[in-house]
Amino acid sequence: MGQTDINSSNSLQEPVVTACAACETIPEDVLILTCEHNLCLPCAAANLHQSQQRAENSTFQSVICDECGVATVLDPASATELISLHMDLQQHI
Ligand SMILES: [Zn+2]
């Protein structure tokens, strides 16, 4: 078995930026869902806010993918951050 010559400098991988599943803009910051769809942060924040309002338990912290309906459960820190972002955006409109 010879050694395989791997020259990684030859094949620079460009980061794959996928459009937001909800608004279809190419976001700078995305939330990657468990289903591997992406949501930009404003859409993710709005989504989380909606699902919190739908849920009887207000600590329910998950984002429902617009594309396929799969829920992504967020850790409390991320959820809090998203909600405060959402509140910020509401104030600036
Ligand atoms: Zn979006």
Ligand SMILES: [Zn+2]
């Ligand atoms: Zn999805």
